[in-house]
Amino acid sequence: xxxxxxxxxxxxAINILMSWALYLPYRVAHLHFLTVANMxxxxxxxxxxxxxxxxxxxxxxxxxxxxxxxxxxxLSLFIGDAPTFTVxxxxxxxxxxxxxxxxxxxxxxxxxxxxxxxxxxxxxAAHRWALLALLYALVLVVGFLIHRFEHSRxxxxxxxxxxxxxxxxxxxxxxxxxxxxxxxxxxxxAGGCGVIYGFLYRSFxxxxxxxxxxxxxxxxxxxxxxxxxxxxxVAAPLLYGLTLLFPPEVASWRIVIYxxxxxxxxxxxxxxxxxxxxxxxxxxxxSSKRKKI
Amino acid sequence: xxxxxFVVLAALLVLVxxxxxxxxxxxxxxxxxxxxxxxxxxxxxxxxxxxxxIGEFLHWGAERAAKEINEAGGISGKPVKVIGVDTAxxxxxxxxxxxxxxxxxxxxxxxxxxxxxxxxxxxxxxxEMMSMTATTSLEYAxxxxxxxxxxxxxxxxxxxxxVTAWAEMNPEMKSVVQxxxxxxxxxxxxxAHNVGLEKAGVKVLNPVEVAQDMVTFGPLAVKALEQKPDGxxxxxxxxxxxxxxxxLKSRGWKNMSRILLxxxxxxxxxxxxxxxxxxxxxxxNYINVDVDTPRWNAFKEAYAADHNGMxxxxxxxxxxxxxYMIKEAIEKxxxxxxxxxxKEERKKIxxxxxxxxxxxxxxxxxxxxxxxxTNKPTYLFEIQDGKKKLVKEIRD
Numbered sequence: 001x002x003x004x005x006x007x008x009x010x011x012x013a014i015n016i017l018m019s020w021a022l023y024l025p026y027r028v029a030h031l032h033f034l035t036v037a038n039m040x041x042x043x044x045x046x047x048x049x050x051x052x053x054x055x056x057x058x059x060x061x062x063x064x065x066x067x068x069x070x071x072x073x074x075l076s077l078f079i080g081d082a083p084t085f086t087v088x089x090x091x092x093x094x095x096x097x098x099x100x101x102x103x104x105x106x107x108x109x110x111x112x113x114x115x116x117x118x119x120x121x122x123x124x125a126a127h128r129w130a131l132l133a134l135l136y137a138l139v140l141v142v143g144f145l146i147h148r149f150e151h152s153r154x155x156x157x158x159x160x161x162x163x164x165x166x167x168x169x170x171x172x173x174x175x176x177x178x179x180x181x182x183x184x185x186x187x188x189x190a191g192g193c194g195v196i197y198g199f200l201y202r203s204f205x206x207x208x209x210x211x212x213x214x215x216x217x218x219x220x221x222x223x224x225x226x227x228x229x230x231x232x233x234v235a236a237p238l239l240y241g242l243t244l245l246f247p248p249e250v251a252s253w254r255i256v257i258y259x260x261x262x263x264x265x266x267x268x269x270x271x272x273x274x275x276x277x278x279x280x281x282x283x284x285x286x287s288s289k290r291k292k293i
Numbered sequence: 294x295x296x297x298x299f300v301v302l303a304a305l306l307v308l309v310x311x312x313x314x315x316x317x318x319x320x321x322x323x324x325x326x327x328x329x330x331x332x333x334x335x336x337x338x339x340x341x342x343x344x345x346x347i348g349e350f351l352h353w354g355a356e357r358a359a360k361e362i363n364e365a366g367g368i369s370g371k372p373v374k375v376i377g378v379d380t381a382x383x384x385x386x387x388x389x390x391x392x393x394x395x396x397x398x399x400x401x402x403x404x405x406x407x408x409x410x411x412x413x414x415x416x417x418x419x420x421e422m423m424s425m426t427a428t429t430s431l432e433y434a435x436x437x438x439x440x441x442x443x444x445x446x447x448x449x450x451x452x453x454x455x456v457t458a459w460a461e462m463n464p465e466m467k468s469v470v471q472x473x474x475x476x477x478x479x480x481x482x483x484x485a486h487n488v489g490l491e492k493a494g495v496k497v498l499n500p501v502e503v504a505q506d507m508v509t510f511g512p513l514a515v516k517a518l519e520q521k522p523d524g525x526x527x528x529x530x531x532x533x534x535x536x537x538x539x540x541l542k543s544r545g546w547k548n549m550s551r552i553l554l555x556x557x558x559x560x561x562x563x564x565x566x567x568x569x570x571x572x573x574x575x576x577x578n579y580i581n582v583d584v585d586t587p588r589w590n591a592f593k594e595a596y597a598a599d600h601n602g603m604x605x606x607x608x609x610x611x612x613x614x615x616x617y618m619i620k621e622a623i624e625k626x627x628x629x630x631x632x633x634x635x636k637e638e639r640k641k642i643x644x645x646x647x648x649x650x651x652x653x654x655x656x657x658x659x660x661x662x663x664x665x666x667t668n669k670p671t672y673l674f675e676i677q678d679g680k681k682k683l684v685k686e687i688r689d
Contacts, residue, residue, distance in 0.1 A: 003392030003416065011385050096506075103475040111475050113411055115436040124419050201384060202415045207408035208384055243381075244389050254341060254381065 006128050008244065010200055012237045013135035017193050018213070019220040019232040020142055021186040024149075026226060027158040028179050029084050029165075033091025033214050034075060035190035037098040038068040040209035043194030044108045047117060047204050052107060057120040061195050068191015072184045080180035095214075099206055113205035120199055131200055138196075142189055146229045154178065219258060223265050225272025228279050235273070325369065329630035332373040334359075334619060335394045336612065337387065337403030337413065337424070340379040346561075348405060350600070350609045351428065352377050355402060357595060358616035368620045371630075375616065380404060384412035395420035399630060400619055400642050402612055407433055407477050414441060421636060423643040425618075427611040430478040431665060442646050442664040444611055445579070448478065449485045454687050455577045455671050456489025456526070459553050462575075462673075462684070463524060466551055468496040470522040472513065472537055474503045474529035482555060483528045498522055503529040503537070514540035524551040531560040535567030542570055549573025550675070559607050564679040571676045575684065578607045580656050581672050583683050589655055604680075614654045622646050 018035065025032035042064035049055040049063060075094075079087050103111050119127040149155050160168035161175055169175055198204045220239055225231025243254055265272060336355055339348040355375045363372045378394065380387040380403075387404055391413035394401050401424040404413045410426050414437040417424040426434045427444040434443035445451060460466060469490050473483040487497045498520045501513050514537060517525065525541065527534040534554055541552075554563070554576040564571065582593070582604050592613070596605040619642070622628070626641040647664040660667045670688040674681035 003395065004389045007388040007392050011388070100475075111477055111480055112432065113407070115411065201388065201412040203411040205384075205408045205411045207382075208412070212383070240385065243383075243386060 001128070001132075004244075006132065007200075008237075008241065010132055010135055012240055013132075013139050014193050014197055014200070015216065015220060015236040015240055016139055016232055017135075017142060017189055019217045019224075019236055020146060020229060021189045021193070022217045023221050023226065023229060023232055024146060024186050025087070025179070025182045026162075026221065027155070028161040028175070028182060030079075030082075030087040030179060030183065031084055031091065031218075032087055032183055032186055034072065034087075034094050034183075035091075035186055036209055036211075036213050037091070037094040038071060038187045038190035039194030039197060039213075040095075040098050040102065040206070041071060041194070042068045042191035043198040043209070044102055044105075044114070044204055046195040047114045047198055048108050050117060051114060057118070057195075057199055061192065064195035065188050065192045068194070069184055069188035071191075072187020073180070075187075076180035076183040080183065081176035082179075095209070095211070098209075102206055109204070111206065113203060114198070115203050117199055117202045117204075119202075131196060135196060138189075138192065143229065143233075145185075150229065154181070158182070219262055222272055223261060225274035227271050227276045228274055230279055231272045231274035325627040325629050327369045327371050327629055328632075329371060332368050332371055332623070332630065333376055333398070334373060334616065335376045335378050335398055335401045335403075337378045337380055337390055337394070337401065337409065338405050339382045339409070340377055342381040342383070344382055344406060347606075347608065348379075350596075350606055351405060351612050353596070353599065354605075354609045354611065354613035355616050357592065358613040362616065362620055368623050369628075373616070373620070375402070378403075380409045380413075382406065382409065384408050387413040388416060391416040391424075394424075395422050397632060397635065398422060399628065399635065399638060400622075401425070402427070402615055410437075417441070421643075422639050423646065425612075425615045425646075427615045428608050430481075432478055432481060435664070438664045439643050439647055442661060444615075444666065446666055446669065448481050449488065451671060452482060452485035453489035453492060455673065456486045456553070457493045458685055458687055459575055459577070459673060460490055460493035460495050460524070463548075463551050466495060466523040468498050468520075468522050469524040469526060470498040470517045470520050471500045471526040472503050472517065472529050472534070473500045474505060474533070476505065476530075479528050479555075479557065482557075483526075486526050486528065486553075486555070495524070503533055505530070507533065510536045510540045513537060514544055517541070518544055518546075524553070526553045526555070527558060528555045529558070531558045531563035532566040534558045535563050535571065538567060538574065539570050550575055553577065554676075556607060559681075561603070561606070564676075569678065572678065574676050576674050576676055576681065577671060578674065578681075579669065579671055580605075580607050580610055581670075581683055581686070582681065584656050586656075592655060610655045614652075617654075618646055618649065618652060621649065621652065 021035045022032060045067050046060035046064040049060040050057060075090065079090050102108055108114055121127045121130040157168060157173040157178060160171060160173060161178060165175055197208065220232055220235045223239065224235025246254060336352060338352055339345060340352065359373045359375045362368060367373060378390050380390055387409035395416055401422065403424065404410050405428055407429055410429055410433055414424065418437050418440045421440060423440050426441045431443040431445050431447050434441045471483055471486060473480060483500065490497050501517045503513060527537060538552060550573055552574040554574060556578045559576055559578045593605060596609065597603060622642045622645040626645050628638045628641055648661055650660045651658055657670055659669045668688065670686050672683060673685040675684050
């Protein structure tokens with residue numbers, strides 16, 4: 001496989017997973033930007049475990065996942081049922097705190113970053129195949145879990161919470177428990193992504209985890225469609241691929257083009273390109289048992 | 294008689310053959326059959342995004358060199374083209390672009406800056422292709438040796454003599470406080486400043502951290518002044534350094550020659566923000582814009598013509614010199630550009646560059662040893678009305 005294709009596929013997978021990690025708490029109207037901090041914390045932790053303590057990547061990965069989940073759980077105790085704005089502020093604050101802690105921690109390279117992370121398999125080619133397989137296995141597993149969630153009582157409950165919290169509470173939905181579940185799940189996924197992200201680049205630098213990522217994932221969710229998980233699957237490769245296909249003359253207008261797409265989508269199709277209705281119609285097309293809505 | 298002439302003729306023929314083949318001087322241009330119609334050099338740069346203004350003048354420098362080289366006959370007789378590859382400071386874009394570049398490129402320029410270097414350079418290393426990271430510090434570049442070279446000596450060797458020289462210019466200065474931003478190699482540079490101060494017998498006071506998102510600087514100035522320092526070093530972003538100086542002056546700081554700004558603050562935003570309040574402050578950097586040579590004067594004029602009369606910034610010459618170094622490496626190692634010899638010729642270029650001697654840079658000549666420059670000068674300047682006046686040159 002060519003290197004550009006490999007990086008396109010792996011980074012697309014990371015963007016899908018991270019956008020899902022933002023999408024899922026958004027089902028209960030939480031913009032959970034803590035996920036970017038989770039990425040950085042678990043990523044740097046795994047780097048330190050591997051370089052500093054001699055762990056293998058395969059041992060560091062579950063620890064990174066656990067660290068993400070643990071931090072997500074701890075914070076969810078306080079913001080599990082918080083309003084959207086509070087969750088946003090906590091997320092941004094944690095990105096700042098994480099950056100400051102890393103900047104001052106020599107064991108993880110402080111402001112310089114971490115260099116020369118080892119291959120996760122015997123050769124560069126094996127390393128690439130291992131990461132690619134791992135990422136798409138994660139996409140399948142996380143996608144399956146989100147799909148099951150969306151078709152469960154919890155999924156319907158989260159839709160009710162998104163529309164009206166008070167109404168959902170009156171129906172017996174435990175808003176805090178639901179919010180906590182989604183936050184912990186998304187933080188766990190983000191932790192795993194952080195670990196793999198660093199080993200993909202074979203280095204860590206604080207500027208791998210910036211607010212630019214928040215902007216990218218938000219664009220993916222809102223252009224693709226925030227009401228179903230499939231919007232992310234369509235928008236992540238398109239938005240990332242577009243930037244790579246632009247000729248140099250157009251590339252400098254990239255941000256303008258992104259902005260124009262985002263504004264156009266918000267005005268013309270506020271739910272994004274992939275709506276719940278579209279998915280239902282597609283499901284009906286593929287099934288003879290149901291009638292078109 | 295005829296036999297004698299025959300011997301003389303044979304001897305002459307041998308001599309001529311010797312001169313044209315075996316007796317080629319070390320370092321002389323090798324005559325080879327070039328296999329490319331045009332030398333293409335990709336330059337991974339940040340042409341858009343937060344540091345686009347820096348990316349623009351880096352690219353301008355590289356293109357200027359290519360233009361001059363082409364006007365003088367090209368590289369081994371073939372024209373050279375610098376191809377801008379925009380990474381927009383995005384590691385995600387950087388790795389894909391580097392993945393494309395390593396497929397068939399002989400040598401590349403960049404990436405710029407550190408986050409993209411860290412993400413993309415491992416790909417160049419794995420594919421054994423030299424990519425010249427000419428704007429980063431040795432501490433980053435050396436991680437990718439021998440497939441990169443450093444444009445700067447080791448921070449801890451380069452900076453202490455500068456700071457010691459500044460301290461010696463101010464013999465009454467007994468204690469110094471430093472403003473430091475936690476960004477990339479800057480804390481390491483701040484530590485090197487302290488070494489220079491200690492060498493000059495100056496007491497190092499507690500540093501004041503300048504957060505990247507900070508917008509008001511009065512409290513920082515108070516924090517520094519309450520330690521009663523005799524001198525100040527600013528190792529932070531340019532516009533923040535200018536605002537800190539304004540705050541210090543508004544709180545009674547008078548002796549401007551006891552303020553030292555580090556090289557990364559030497560940017561247009563320092564002068565546009567600070568204006569006349571910077572007058573008398575000292576700044577160190579690696580180029581001296583007052584050098585008077587035809588080549589440099591032409592560069593300065595061309596830069597001013599393309600940039601509304603501005604002087605070339607300190608990093609603007611780096612990729613200009615890098616393109617010339619590529620030309621020298623190709624011509625002196627007999628590289629042909631033959632795709633079949635890609636691996637071998639990449640290695641030749643990397644080895645040549647890592648140890649080039651007497652390289653004729655735009656502003657000065659220098660040597661490389663093991664990928665590190667050994668004798669580049671550094672300068673102390675005094676700022677007056679937005680311009681720098683040379684105070685001292687420091688060279689090993």
